[in-house]
Amino acid sequence: xxxxxxxxxxxxxxxxxxxxxxxxxxxxxxxxxxxxxxxxxxxxxxxxxxxxxxxxxxxxxxxxxxxxxxxxxxxxxxxxxxxxxxxxxxxxxxxxxxxxxxxxxxxxxxxxxxxxxxxxxxxxxxxxxxxxxxxxxxxxxxxxxxxxxxxxxxxxxxxxxxxxxxxxxxxxxxxxxxxxxxxxxxxxxxxxxxxxxxxxxxxxxxxxxxxxxxxxxxxxxxxxxxxxxxxxxxxxxxxxxxxxxx
Numbered sequence: 692x693x694x695x696x697x698x699x700x701x702x703x704x705x706x707x708x709x710x711x712x713x714x715x716x717x718x719x720x721x722x723x724x725x726x727x728x729x730x731x732x733x734x735x736x737x738x739x740x741x742x743x744x745x746x747x748x749x750x751x752x753x754x755x756x757x758x759x760x761x762x763x764x765x766x767x768x769x770x771x772x773x774x775x776x777x778x779x780x781x782x783x784x785x786x787x788x789x790x791x792x793x794x795x796x797x798x799x800x801x802x803x804x805x806x807x808x809x810x811x812x813x814x815x816x817x818x819x820x821x822x823x824x825x826x827x828x829x830x831x832x833x834x835x836x837x838x839x840x841x842x843x844x845x846x847x848x849x850x851x852x853x854x855x856x857x858x859x860x861x862x863x864x865x866x867x868x869x870x871x872x873x874x875x876x877x878x879x880x881x882x883x884x885x886x887x888x889x890x891x892x893x894x895x896x897x898x899x900x901x902x903x904x905x906x907x908x909x910x911x912x913x914x915x916x917x918x919x920x921x922x923x924x925x926x927x928x929x930x931x932x933x934x935x936x937x
Contacts, residue, residue: 753793817858
């Protein structure tokens with residue numbers, strides 16, 4: 692009767708809910724799934740609003756470059772990775788730190804945050820504009836040195852090989868390496884975590900120590916870079932938690 696009719700949809704929903712449980716395993720999702728989650732959460736590429744008072748502060752952009760890679764540790768499975776760089780120890784600004792490709796906006800960028808990120812990426816690691824597919828802007832952040840930093844999340848178009856397709860600028864980049872994006876979505880990988888006050892707001896400062904499987908080198912990932920990629924990873928893998936990138 693009508694009573695049975697009303698109960699049936701509930702049963703279907705419950706069954707579907709149970710069927711969906713195995714699919715939350717990160718490796719079950721292709722990269723396109725992560726990109727769509729990121730795109731839906733981020734700001735449009737032409738967005739101009741900024742929480743870092745971009746009309747009053749010097750502007751800078753960083754590229755958050757994602758790409759698919761099948762490492763030996765993954766058993767040949769394709770996983771979403773993020774490309775990171777390490778600055779030379781002899782630089783005056785942030786020597787030896789791990790960061791994204793990026794830098795200050797220049798007059799030739801004509802106020803375009805995305806163009807700044809693409810130009811800096813070409814200069815630092817040699818990836819041409821045409822090989823990069825920008826996805827969205829992330830929330831702008833005010834850095835400790837007063838810059839309004841706008842992250843631009845992007846995909847490096849396949850095929851891409853980190854060992855053969857980069858041309859590092861030795862003046863600005865000492866090393867480049869890749870980390871599975873999923874690594875930053877797992878809080879068990881956080882080596883240090885502390886709350887800090889920044890201009891009246893509280894932020895969580897995370898530090899990671901990642902050992903690169905191909906080189907055996909250990910890299911310390913912290914500060915603004917860790918905050919951005921932790922937030923992007925949580926969005927990509929379904930956890931919309933706060934990360935200090937507000």
